[in-house]
Amino acid sequence: MNLTTSIIGVVAYLVLAPLAGGLLAGIDRKISARMQGRFGPPVLQPFYDFFKLMEKEPITVNKVQDFYVMCFLIFIIITGCFFFAGGDLLLIIFTLTLASIFLVVAAFSSNSPYAQIGAERELLQMMAYEPMVLITAVGFYVINGSFNIADIVSAPVMAIKFLPGIFLGFVFILTIKLRKSPFDLSMSHHAHQELVKGLTTEFSGKTMAMIEIAHWYENIFLLGFVYLFFDYAAGWSPILAVLVCLVTYFIEILIDNSYARMKWQIAINSSWIVAITLGFVNLLVLYFMSF
Amino acid sequence: MAELYKIQNFVAIEPAQLIEKVQDLKAEGYRLGQACCTKVSEGFEIIYSFDKDHTLLNLKLSIPEEEEIMSITGVYWPAFIYENEMQDLFGVKFKHMALNYGGNFFKVSKATPWNPKD
Amino acid sequence: MSYVTKSPWVIHYDGSSCNGCDIEVLACLTPMYDVERFGIINTGNPKHADIFLVTGSVNEQNINVVKQIYEQMPEPKVVVAIGICATSGGIFKECYNIMGGIDTVIPVDVYVPGCAARPEAIIDGVVKGLGVLAEKRAAMDKKTAAPAITEKEEA
Amino acid sequence: MPAFKIGKMVMRSLFKKPATLMYPVIPREWQERTRGHIENEIDSCIFCGICQKKCPTNALVVDRAKKSWTIERMQCIQCSCCVEVCPKKCLTNENTYTTPSTEKVVDTYVASPTEPKAEVPKAPAAPKAAEAPKAPETPEAPKEEAVKQEEAKAE
């Protein structure tokens, strides 16, 4: 990947990700509704929601919360830009962490009961998925000798061949990142949970709209990770990779609709066990092969 | 099946006997069903209902309005629900309640609505 | 055009209803009625809500709760009183602890009759509320001092 | 596998027609017994006042002098008690409900010697007084944007 393709990648991400992300969210809601035997909202509903939120009366609980949320959005976008510019995977992961921390801090700053517990849970979830995300990056590094996405997508082999365990592990923690049942602990798209709206309890109007759009950006970027497992030097692989992304997303919706929300103990136990079994074993095998 | 539902079993007792009776009933394996109060002209009429094997037994006592009676929460803790209710709505006075909401079990616009003291 | 009518998020609070209307409100969310068709989400959080669905009437203990939820909702907002209890106190009107319908504490925009109010009636009521919502939104733009709430006389 | 127990139902639902009734695009069909609103065949009414006396919510006012029978729609709980006690059987519980409204609807039926049946609304608050008689009717299909959208989609 050279500079031009990087720039194209970044621009495309900046413009298309919110559109694709919003659309994906709309399709998600429609499919979920159908799975529940309901008619469901219009596919464009997430956009209506977004514009509605932009129109609402501006209120906040303190002067700094908006700043944190804005940083969350900015750094989520930067993360995605690094990704689609073909940057360094570790850099991307660290930037993502920074972004997520801003979200957590925004919730903490409100000093509001449910937001605070949501923030704690979000942190817990971050602790749960972080190892697996890092292992994923390490996995790519071991087979390509580089953390650079540009190198990974032009590799001579498809990464999934060497990283089946890591792929499964990643899809597992993707459930947390996409905020799907069984791991929608810190905030959920559904109201009925013990935390009211968890992390986002105190965000309203434009602030909430920023959260929404950040999630669209984030979701597209996360699917980018899935994409990486299937894209390689061959010309047809991007098509396959995009298909796999869609299938993965569908499976996440199915899981969302087939599971109760688990408690935090299960979230952390299972994620870590997955990281240790699937991730660690896969890495071991890789190292073994390379020696 | 016997027509147990027709058995009413109202037993009048003196306030002083209450705790003893209730303790006996508990020892016999009775379960507290409910307690309620009726404002009658002489004061209060309080009914405690118990159940054992689906058979009902009601203790009934009358007290003048000002008289304090012993709380049975020491024997049947769940009775706090009824005693607090009677306290809030009727103004019945109980001694030694295990859990006393202090008049805030039911927050009502006027105190003791069943027993207005205007 | 205002998007607020396309994405009305609701919050439900049970004043002192008998449950009848509450479960009908909930039923509206479920497959048979599925109000998500209109973009309605039950948020459970006043700060995210546009429409306040109140069932049951006001009493001494919940008066502040009802007020607080209403106050915590950002403009534009609409209150829909659901069921006879919420509109006027209903069968409990004469009870010592009932202060009357919801309109005794906060301005009500739409009254949905019924005991219990049918899901269809609730949908109609919410849809009627959307019109009010759009008006209020327009009023916000004009920065007119008073929002489009007209105090109604007690019938 | 003990996981995905609901998987089959969920996948089946995905490809099946949803259970949603699509109200208000498709109007609801009422059951014969559905209790909606009270209607008075006013010309048979003898203004005896029994219904007023028995109504548990005091929703009725019968004025023998003016030959009028008034019902507060937002106070009636559709219990049909009045229907049962009416000696002339002129009251019926129709199966359509009172339309939700921004007002508290009050309907007055006045027996008129000339017309067989007249309904003169005696709406208490002025705003809507000028409008056509406001007897309860089948809920009009709401004309709002969101609904039209739905219609378009349903086709």
Added chain:
Amino acid sequence: MGKRTIIPFGPQHPVLPEPVHIDLVIEDETVIEAIPSIGFIHRGLEKLVEKKEYTELVYVIERICGICSFGHGWGYCHTVEGLMEIEVPERAEFLRTIWHELSRVHSHMLWLGLLADGFGFESLFMHCWRLREKVLDLFEKTTGGRVIFSVCKVGGVRKDIDAETLKEMVIVLKGMEKELKELTDTFINDYSVKNRLVGVGYLSKEDAMELCAVGPMARASGVVQDMRLTGNGVYDKLGFEPCVETAGDCYARTLVRIREIFQSIELIEKAVDMIPEGEISVAVKGNVPKGEFIARLEQPRGEAYYYSKGADSKFLERIRVRTPTNMNIPAMVKTLQGCDLADVPMLVLTIDPCISCTER
């Protein structure tokens, strides 16, 4: 103090359709202390006894709760009939039993849905409520209302159900069973559901007795207690055995209710088979004599008390309703100690609280 978080839970809270409030003291997510507060719905309707004649009072009593509406009406009528020594026609008793059991089916399905919602299983909630609508349609067809029926009256019932509709009722219920099995199978066997229910909110048999728990809460802890055994309605004719489990946790309570749904369907079937022809009510005239009567009924949530005191007038001197939730609150408070924050909805829900009746 230390690491303890103190937060309000309710009165307005999305897992609680009805307002209750709990002062929650938690550490991490473990509940250390939970002090409930009720009274948000207290209307004081028992006092309407002074303003409504005993025949109209039934409309008030029905509206104690929109879920067990029918049973409340029945329980009340029962006391007045007891006081006035009215013999209710047998067909009326059959119809009452049918409606009452149908209410149980609807109530338990509603509860299953709310429970699923409580642990964040949205699709399960939706499907439970989708199926439940079929029962509501039956109500509407037979009584004209979906949640408040207004069919019970002193001396019998107000509406009859013709043979055809009765048959249809059975067909609908039988038709539901397949999907119902699929749904309840998810509750009984799904890994994630079991994970949220098994072992949560344990209440031993001794505690259940000590805390005077009633209904499914007691039965799930191994206490054989069901007011349908007292011979009211036509249960003795139908041959009824209560559903009892022994594990005492949320899972057992779910099992009890699931079994009761199927049992109720069976009872309705039998009742439809056996229902005699005849009158559906007797005429009731005159004052209610002096005296007292207590009726007890097994509502979906457990034993309910109805107490009436006559005063030789059209107005009763006192009526009193003690609802099942009332008696289960002590047990709920007990199970809340030491649970996880995420279990709080589960535990509040397992007593299937109906606050409106608790506070009246």
Added chain:
Amino acid sequence: MSIIFFLIVFSFVIALALLVLKADAARDIIVKLSAVIIAAASIYLAFQYFGSDGEYFDFENETIGYVMMAVEVCLAVMIFILGIKHKKYLASVLAAVQTPIMVWFELNVGHHIEVSNNLYVDRLSVIMILIIGIIGSLITVYSLGYMKDFQHHHHDQPDRRPLFFFLMFVFLSAMFGIVVSNNLVWLYFFWEITTLCSFFLIGYTRTPEAIRNSFRALIMNLLGGLAFVLAIVVLGKFYGILELNQMLAMGMMGISVVLPAALLAFAGITKAAQMPFSSWLLGAMVAPTPTSALLHSSTMVKAGVFLIVKLAPVLGWNIAGIMTMLVGGITFLIASFAAISQSNAKKVLAYSTVANLGLIVACGGIGSYAAVWAAIMLIIFHAVTKSLLFLCVGTAEHNIGSRDIEDMDGLFGRMPKLATYMIIGICGMFLAPFGMLISKWATMKAFVDSGNVLLVMMIVFGSAATLFYWTKWLGKMVAIMAKRENIQSGVHKEEWLVLTALTILTIAICLLFPVISTFMIVPFLKVIYSSVAALALSSSNMYIMSAMLALVILLPLLFYGKTNKKIVPIYMAGANMGDDLTFKGSMDKDISVSLKNWYMEGYFGEKKMNVIGVITTVVVIITAFSILLGGVL
């Protein structure tokens, strides 16, 4: 060269002066002045040796050797007596074993070995001298104000401040000695001095707990000292050398120096408070002042990792290296976990210190080019950021009366400036684009390259835990609570000065780290490693990081707190009393909300973690030495 000598001696002389002087004013002036002088001298030294690839100095002097020996014997006798007095016989025994061995060795073997270069200065020394000279002297200045407060709070105790400042400066002097000694006997001498300084500093308040902890620290460090002595004996007896650079050169040439390397690494492990010896550093936190705690955390323990980093070239995939990397890795993981369960800010800092040192030790153990780069980076960032945090906690403690993180909620409203500094410090510890994260990034790459999957797993999980405990602390800091009074004015001027300086330093180093890397670390490594591998962070990534940092600084300046939105009360389930702090509770009581962090005792309880950590590391160390001794014997 004279400047090195000056630093060591000057510090020592000032120490003596402070021991004698009792007047506050005089102490103030002397401390401030000498701090400036030491810092300036360090910087001057840095300039002087900036371009050098390492210079060695002979500095041969018979008397110095004897003086050192005499001092050592005196100290040993002192320890022996103190140990007997406080019934800590193990300390006495260790002192009684170790010093005679040393004396015997000096007189019999050491005497005959010719040492050509006693001192040296290379770029690593320069970095260390800068850390000690600048941060160390800042700490002494901060201590002035802090110790005034301390005396104020503990007026029932005798004023032992002269002793305190004496120890501080002796300590600085010894630290300078450690980083420039090439002669292992000299190194050992300074090493032992730091051990004793910390012993006295921890025991400063003389409470039973302080005494207990000070002895624990002493015993553990004496154990390391014993290993040091044995290393010297082995080197002298079997290899005939006493110089560090010679030992390294031998190792690089392929002569096995694994046994002495392992012994020295072991000494480093004890001093760097690695498991199973981490408890001494935690014990030091219970001791009174954050100042002394800070010395331990930010500088003294660096002596341990310094030694291991020096040894790095002879570690790697041999028994000594594997032992070191495993001990470091396990310590990092376990200490990070244990930090989660702590709410005492100093303890969190201590565990974090132990964890980060673990990372450095592990890097040293790997010994590769990239790993050492990462290790040095970690040393720099950690020293600056950790000292900032320690001092912030100290100041907070004196103003809010608690060192518990839970009591710091709403600090932003009460002490905005301090809170800001603390937030920068916390972010500096774990968050991109701040320093520690950059080094962690490099560390991670080094681990991955080393092919040690176990280490990779440790860093991956440890980082996750790190994220958790720092962020929840951060959350406490940023919480905006209604109605908080500003109580910032009570902070001493000196404290502000030092805090501000450290904050600026924290940010500056993050911005400048590519420069530091290019001009200091890379040249240093080039000297040691003949083959220069690609760096962990490509230069473009480094610049991206710097740019991000600029963004993180710029954004608040542009947008922070600027909102024209209506400020509304928070959501409390409809029961907010209107002040955001209380809600309408059961029984109609007004109840204050209280929001506390998670500690997950059941998962990461301190005891549990320590047991696991101690057992695994003991097994690792014993296995390593069994194999080594088995090979030798």
